[in-house]
Amino acid sequence: MLCLLACTRHHSENEKLLNARIDSLQKMIDNAYRPGLGEFMSSIQLHHEKLWFAGKNANWKLAAFEINEIREDLTDINRYCSDRPETHFMPMIIPPLDSLTKYIQQENSSSFKQGYLILTNTCNSCHQATKHEFNVIRVPATSSFPDQDFEPGTPKK
Numbered sequence: 001m002l003c004l005l006a007c008t009r010h011h012s013e014n015e016k017l018l019n020a021r022i023d024s025l026q027k028m029i030d031n032a033y034r035p036g037l038g039e040f041m042s043s044i045q046l047h048h049e050k051l052w053f054a055g056k057n058a059n060w061k062l063a064a065f066e067i068n069e070i071r072e073d074l075t076d077i078n079r080y081c082s083d084r085p086e087t088h089f090m091p092m093i094i095p096p097l098d099s100l101t102k103y104i105q106q107e108n109s110s111s112f113k114q115g116y117l118i119l120t121n122t123c124n125s126c127h128q129a130t131k132h133e134f135n136v137i138r139v140p141a142t143s144s145f146p147d148q149d150f151e152p153g154t155p156k157k
Ligand code: HEC
Pocket: 037, 038, 039, 041, 042, 044, 045, 048, 070, 086, 087, 088, 089, 090, 092, 093, 119, 120, 122, 123, 124, 126, 127, 130, 132, 135, 137
């Protein structure tokens, strides 16, 4: 009988310890840094820009890489920003991305340019749909990355 009491007490002490541990782990998860939608968008902006200079220079490997980076950001948005109602509009960007991916695979410069315009218009359509119409995206005029060579081939000296 004594042992039974002692053992039960021991058991409930363990449970308390475990619960405290779970609480502190939950706090750590809640406080862990998670990028917000705006940060993912800034990353998408960067890859959207590089995608243009890659395609413009017929650097199809780089273009394929950049469009894939955009897709990875979209996957992360769905994963980390699902609490944002704006993410419901995300599917609209998939068809233009798929078409552009096809033109990159076909190494078709004129289709690439058209597809890039449609993609860019869709960025803006979503910004309008989500009341962020003041974020206007366009085809970049000049590269923000003077340290990156967008032409295909080996590094030039
Ligand atoms: C699902 C709808 C949607 C799509 C598609 C979308 N955006 Fe956005 N974008 C948003 C929302 C919502 C915001 C505001 C995010 C915030 O609250 O910070 C935003 C913000 C931005 C910003 C401002 C970021 C900043 O902090 O300065 C840029 C740049 C941007 N988007 C670029 C793009 C580009 C480029 C594309 C297309 C390749 C695109 N977006 C596609 C919804 C979208």
